[in-house]
Amino acid sequence: MPTDPKPADRSYLFVLSSARTGGNAEALARRAAAALPRAVPQTWLDLARLPLAPFEDIRHSVGVYPASEGHARTLFDATLAASDLVFVVPVYWYAVPTSAKLYLDHWSGWMRVEGADFRGRMAGKRFWAVTILSDRDLRQAEPLLGTLKLTAEYLNATWSGSVVGFGNKPGDVLADHAALADADRLFGAGGDLASSFRP
Ligand SMILES: Cc1cc2nc3c(=O)[nH]c(=O)nc-3n(C[C@H](O)[C@H](O)[C@H](O)COP(=O)(O)O)c2cc1C
Numbered sequence: 001m002p003t004d005p006k007p008a009d010r011s012y013l014f015v016l017s018s019a020r021t022g023g024n025a026e027a028l029a030r031r032a033a034a035a036l037p038r039a040v041p042q043t044w045l046d047l048a049r050l051p052l053a054p055f056e057d058i059r060h061s062v063g064v065y066p067a068s069e070g071h072a073r074t075l076f077d078a079t080l081a082a083s084d085l086v087f088v089v090p091v092y093w094y095a096v097p098t099s100a101k102l103y104l105d106h107w108s109g110w111m112r113v114e115g116a117d118f119r120g121r122m123a124g125k126r127f128w129a130v131t132i133l134s135d136r137d138l139r140q141a142e143p144l145l146g147t148l149k150l151t152a153e154y155l156n157a158t159w160s161g162s163v164v165g166f167g168n169k170p171g172d173v174l175a176d177h178a179a180l181a182d183a184d185r186l187f188g189a190g191g192d193l194a195s196s197f198r199p
Contacts, residue, residue: 013082017100134168
């Protein structure tokens with residue numbers, strides 16, 4: 001049974017996956033991160049700047065995967081080093097963006113890197129999501145959140161919470177005061193926060 005790290009042992013990895021820089025998802029995530037104690041380390045990685053190779057399914061042919069190199073290694077190491085993994089994921093077609101999905105697909109290979117114990121080391125981490133959508137219908141975020149929650153469950157990680165903001169063009173979310181308030185309390189309160197979408 002993994003032990004819950006003490007606050008002093010926490011470190012947050014924010015994985016950005018928007019297909020543009022300076023978007024709403026990052027803005028909302030930065031707002032949430034500002035509420036973390038200064039002593040808690042934060043790492044921010046942008047999947048657009050760390051492009052991954054197409055994932056190849058060799059599970060039932062070769063069986064094991066080689067140790068990651070390049071951008072994959074950067075992501076592999078950062079993922080394992082963090083106690084808290086924050087998916088910064090706008091809704092794209094009711095799902096996570098392609099870059100975030102590819103990152104998750106690579107986990108399948110990372111679970112089969114000899115000696116890495118990726119799966120064992122993911123257990124007990126806390127997963128979070130910061131998401132954005134441009135529709136007032138919150139149901140459009142449900143498949144995305146479901147993907148991440150089931151991924152946490154599969155790896156025996158803890159689903160800790162999410163914040164859902166409203167916005168389309170960059171900066172829109174800064175006018176979504178309910179979402180900003182949710183972001184302010186996300187890492188303190190946890191839970192799935194979506195005040196913007198409550199009637
Ligand atoms: C490829 C693509 C697909 C999208 N699909 C949806 C969608 O299914 N539902 C929705 O409400 N908004 C959708 N949007 C709008 C984005 O979620 C919205 O513009 C968001 O603010 C983008 O995040 P960013 O500012 O961090 O880049 C989509 C945008 C793109 C580019």
